[in-house]
Amino acid sequence: MNIFGIEDAMNLYGLDSWGAGYFGIDELGCLEVLPTKTSDRRVSMVRILEELKKRRIKTPVLLRFPQILHTQVHALSEAFERAIKEFNYGQTYFPVFPIKVNQRYSVVENLLNAGFTKNLGIEVGSKPELIGALSFVLPGEALTICNGYKDEEYLEAAILGVKLGKKILTVIEKPFELDDIIALHKKHGIAPYVGIRIKLNAKGSGLWEKSSGNASKFGLTTNQLLQGIEKLRDANLLGHLKMFHFHIGSQITEIRRIKEAIKEAARIYAKSRKLGVSIEYLNVGGGLGVDYDGSKTSSDASVNYTVDEYANDVVYTIQDVCKNEHVPLPRIVSESGRFLVSYHSALIVDVKDQTTEFYQRKPKFTAKEPQVVQDMLYIFENLTIKNYREYYHDALERKDELAALFNLGMIELEDRAKGEWLFWAIARHAVKYGKNTKVIADEFIELENRMFEKIICNFSVFQSIPDHWALDQLFPVMPIMRLNEKPTRKATIVDITCDSDGEVDKFVDLKDIKHALEVHNLKDKEPYYLAFLMIGAYQDTMGDLHNLFGAVNEAQILIEVGGKIIIQSATRGDTTGEALEIYGYEQEKLLRAVKSMIQEKIEDRQMSEEEGSALVNTYAQFFKSYPYLV
Numbered sequence: 001m002n003i004f005g006i007e008d009a010m011n012l013y014g015l016d017s018w019g020a021g022y023f024g025i026d027e028l029g030c031l032e033v034l035p036t037k038t039s040d041r042r043v044s045m046v047r048i049l050e051e052l053k054k055r056r057i058k059t060p061v062l063l064r065f066p067q068i069l070h071t072q073v074h075a076l077s078e079a080f081e082r083a084i085k086e087f088n089y090g091q092t093y094f095p096v097f098p099i100k101v102n103q104r105y106s107v108v109e110n111l112l113n114a115g116f117t118k119n120l121g122i123e124v125g126s127k128p129e130l131i132g133a134l135s136f137v138l139p140g141e142a143l144t145i146c147n148g149y150k151d152e153e154y155l156e157a158a159i160l161g162v163k164l165g166k167k168i169l170t171v172i173e174k175p176f177e178l179d180d181i182i183a184l185h186k187k188h189g190i191a192p193y194v195g196i197r198i199k200l201n202a203k204g205s206g207l208w209e210k211s212s213g214n215a216s217k218f219g220l221t222t223n224q225l226l227q228g229i230e231k232l233r234d235a236n237l238l239g240h241l242k243m244f245h246f247h248i249g250s251q252i253t254e255i256r257r258i259k260e261a262i263k264e265a266a267r268i269y270a271k272s273r274k275l276g277v278s279i280e281y282l283n284v285g286g287g288l289g290v291d292y293d294g295s296k297t298s299s300d301a302s303v304n305y306t307v308d309e310y311a312n313d314v315v316y317t318i319q320d321v322c323k324n325e326h327v328p329l330p331r332i333v334s335e336s337g338r339f340l341v342s343y344h345s346a347l348i349v350d351v352k353d354q355t356t357e358f359y360q361r362k363p364k365f366t367a368k369e370p371q372v373v374q375d376m377l378y379i380f381e382n383l384t385i386k387n388y389r390e391y392y393h394d395a396l397e398r399k400d401e402l403a404a405l406f407n408l409g410m411i412e413l414e415d416r417a418k419g420e421w422l423f424w425a426i427a428r429h430a431v432k433y434g435k436n437t438k439v440i441a442d443e444f445i446e447l448e449n450r451m452f453e454k455i456i457c458n459f460s461v462f463q464s465i466p467d468h469w470a471l472d473q474l475f476p477v478m479p480i481m482r483l484n485e486k487p488t489r490k491a492t493i494v495d496i497t498c499d500s501d502g503e504v505d506k507f508v509d510l511k512d513i514k515h516a517l518e519v520h521n522l523k524d525k526e527p528y529y530l531a532f533l534m535i536g537a538y539q540d541t542m543g544d545l546h547n548l549f550g551a552v553n554e555a556q557i558l559i560e561v562g563g564k565i566i567i568q569s570a571t572r573g574d575t576t577g578e579a580l581e582i583y584g585y586e587q588e589k590l591l592r593a594v595k596s597m598i599q600e601k602i603e604d605r606q607m608s609e610e611e612g613s614a615l616v617n618t619y620a621q622f623f624k625s626y627p628y629l630v
């Protein structure tokens with residue numbers, strides 16, 4: 001019996017590396033969450049599921065931990081406060097939450113409450129986002145930053161915000177937007193503050209790199225910037241220009257890229273100051289990344305810096321340039337979305353089935369099988385560590401032969417099944433022997449990757465982790481139970497959509513990417529759950545309704561000192577009826593159609609009245625059902 005302890009599970013799944021202190025394993029082998037990173041508030045996901053079960057909330061369920069939002073806002077702000085103190089930077093830092101990263105009302109509300117003492121503001125990128133954002137009460141100094149393309153209505157909404165006493169900054173992304181602001185000022189005698197997005201030469205790095213550099217979609221070039229300044233001067237509005245802004249993309253994996261961008265932007269700030277433009281804020285945009293695989297490298301799923309290093313570099317670099325140019329220091333703004341929200345939510349899914357294609361019981365051989373099957377049996381029985389390569393190649397040939405003979409009608413189904421079983425058994429052993437060599441041959445690596453079993457999980461990749469499908473983004477995934485037991489299987493995950501892309505076959509790993517996840521043998525009738533972690537940024541509100549799998553059930557959880565679970569709210573996901581309505585299937589209309597089909601059957605005496613009305617009821621009930629497997 002292999003001894004497998006909690007430490008082993010921590011290492012195997014990499015919890016210590018990517019968990020940032022938010023996750024642990026209890027003595028029963030269950031995954032725990034520690035929303036304040038302190039051991040006085042810790043609780044296992046299994047216990048949370050039990051509490052939710054009492055309220056009849058089932059998996060798949062999205063858990064939100066507002067205390068994690070609190071911990072993250074404070075981590076960000078305090079990193080900047082420390083840097084400002086250390087370098088004696090004579091200005092302050094203003095965090096701003098870009099609402100597009102997670103628009104869920106409760107998330108924004110919790111985050112803004114948690115960040116109130118830190119002057120946390122909001123960034124919006126569209127008219128509807130602004131309309132939503134205007135409703136939040138912010139501290140007087142906190143910023144509301146308006147990005148994105150702006151029509152007149154968008155600007156009118158910004159002016160409404162100014163009248164409400166908010167510090168609104170509209171960021172000019174295209175030169176003509178300045179004309180609109182000037183015109184609006186003429187009309188109303190009032191205008192929001194103006195920021196200008198500058199186009200940098202510096203580029204980001206990682207999956208989102210293309211939102212930066214000279215060819216990026218947004219921002220003013222040096223010439224446009226100078227013309228813009230003149231235009232504002234002419235309109236007597238130069239005093240309204242308060243901020244320079246740039247954004248080189250999300251999840252910047254290399255700190256070097258961030259420093260380069262800040263150097264360039266700080267220089268533009270300083271030179272403009274010398275032109276008599278009294279810019280107050282330098283906004284370094286988003287890009288502060290999160291270490292999804294825990295490797296602390298510049299790989300796509302990681303970042304090679306910490307939040308402290310980020311804050312230090314931002315503060316130091318700006319100060320360095322400003323000293324050099326002898327200009328006053330700006331207030332620093334960052335629009336860090338991913339960092340603030342990615343940790344706060346987790347999706348728990350139930351494993352529905354383990355396909356055991358490669359682990360079926362050995363068939364009975366009678367020595368009466370066709371020669372090709374008997375040959376394979378011989379290979380299987382005589383395979384050793386010395387001959388496995390050659391024997392495996394022989395088996396490959398026999399497999400082709402088996403297929404050809406079957407197509408000619410010379411092999412019965414039973415014998416074909418035996419041949420297939422033998423082939424995969426040989427392959428499995430060959431892979432095992434292959435691992436004992438110093439350098440594993442490519443063909444055995446590929447073979448192993450083809451042989452991972454698939455486990456079916458009750459969720460939709462497209463709804464819950466869309467970036468995994470769209471961008472190959474990796475998220476930590478692991479079982480939430482039996483972590484004191486050695487997982488004996490390796491599997492990839494398939495979802496319940498009918499789409500072959502609805503699959504997870506890459507997993508975070510410290511050194512590389514894993515092609516399979518270690519899971520336990522399913523036990524009869526005993527539920528088994530996996531958690532997808534760190535999905536709070538860009539995932540849980542961006543998914544689509546592929547196959548009409550809509551929003552999942554949700555619960556907002558507080559953990560009290562001592563581990564008491566408070567369910568602040570529990571909401572059901574979209575019902576089948578709601579998912580249908582989104583695409584124009586009106587429930588009334590569907591019901592009417594089905595009713596009339598049933599009516600016809602009744603009239604034709606193919607169905608009794610009772611049976612008919614029972615069927616109508618059944619159909620109507622389906623609208624209220626959870627689209628996921630129940």
Ligand SMILES: *Cc1c(COP(=O)(O)O)cnc(C)c1O
Pocket residue numbers: 098100101123125147247249250251285286287288335336337338339
């Ligand atoms: C998306 C976006 C952000 C958020 O970036 P993160 O990398 O999530 O912090 C910030 N600013 C702008 C302008 C954005 O478009």
